[in-house]
Amino acid sequence: MSLSRAQQEATMQPSFRQIRAFLSVATHLKFTRAAEELNISQPALTVQINQLEEALGIKLFNRNRRQVSLTPAGHDLLPLFERIASDMDEVMTASSDIYQARRGVVRIAALPSVTSRIVPKAMASFRQTHPNIQVRIRDVVAETIVELVKNEDVDFGIGTRLTPDRDIKVENFITDHVCAFYQGGHPLENSRAVLKLNECSAYPLILTGKNSSIRVLFERAMAREGTEVDIAAEANYMSTALGMVRAGLGVAILPKSAVDSGSILGLAYKQIDAPWLHRRIGIIRKASRSDSPVAEHFVRALHAAVNSMQNGSFSSIKKAELTR
Structure with a gap:
């Protein structure tokens, strides 16, 4: 079966694996050392370099049995590929930080009664374990909370669903x-x-x-x-x-x-x-949206804050999703 033009162009795009292979060979100027660093076989490394050269339509290395050297084109492209690799490293680091809740922002809309005590208590403990996470709070009435959640202006809300709404899902949280x-x-x-x-x-x-x-x-x-x-x-x-x-x-x-x-x-x-x-107060989320890792961590901090408040104004209720 023949490939479409778009598919053919996609197969000719350099891959990040090929760029990594180029950078390793350019650093060591030896295919054996580069293959060891990348933990692949030398023939596999050779295939990646050949595919990269084919995709770019230029020769990147001069090779013979005794030595490997960069071509003028390889020299010119080296800093560009290094920048791509650096940017990708930053993307991977940022992704890991977000997944581990080491950085990011969590946006919450909550009832004033909740923001007066529970949210500050959760924020205080959360800041100790996640110092680089920003928590942005909007204290508003129940109707507005649902609107903000549905418009994705916040990651989740803490409030009461006043009328049935299939666009949101509500997880039991507290009652007062x-x-x-x-x-x-x-x-x-x-x-x-x-x-x-x-x-x-x-x-x-x-x-x-x-x-x-x-x-x-x-x-x-x-x-x-x-x-x-x-x-x-x-x-x-x-x-x-x-x-x-x-x-x-x-x-x-x-x-x-x-x-x-x-x-x-x-x-x-x-x-x-x-x-x-x-009054049953729940964690309100948009039905079609998944929580970010940062938001999930803060929800856990909220539950911990309620459980630590003995004889408080609120009572924790079983964590379960209500009917949409």
Whole structure:
């Protein structure tokens, strides 16, 4: 079967193995020494040099039984081939560094509640073992996390999938509970240890923005129970919501991890008892994309950070992929 012109041209392109062979012979000016260095037979080395000369259409060495020397063309090409070999060595070194997570960049989008404690803890330990890796964090709401992952603006996200989406895959990571935060001395202080949703809705509420995962979960819970609420204020940041509680504007509905996001001096909180208010936070990846070795190493650092946080706001959940 005859080869196409493109295939014929490809077969005539010098290979890196042939370039290595040329450089070795040019260094030793002996085929036997070069063959030993390359750990191949002398006939095989001769074939590689012949193929290189054929591909280039020029003679590179003058050869006889007593000596080998570079031709003028061989002298001219030597520095060019040395540069190619040097560049390839750099590529191989860089590839090895990336594979071993010795260099590179990992880009993450995460919920503010996660970036306030878990991510910094993971970064601190990761920096000790991977000092040349840059970690770039974007703290954004759940909706934006998914967009950034799908657009490949980040390597992965740490957040909550609010709606089914076949373009992403989610690995279980952590879970936290939704709580009511209130001023010290508030009537909720004398109620049961774990609150019912209707006990919270009896007071003016401070909620996070409509595109936040907590807001979505809370509204779904209210719809299931048919509960109406008085929304006193909204806040994009949990620290702002806590400040509003402190000012006496109402009761804030926030994840338990809000205690890591701002001062709760003078405030108290209780968990709200509603199964659908347990927030599951996962590692979000694009379904059609594989993790880089650097990203994989940082995911392991994240899991280690959660496991080392005893009695923390978050609980680790079994590492398994959820349904897309």
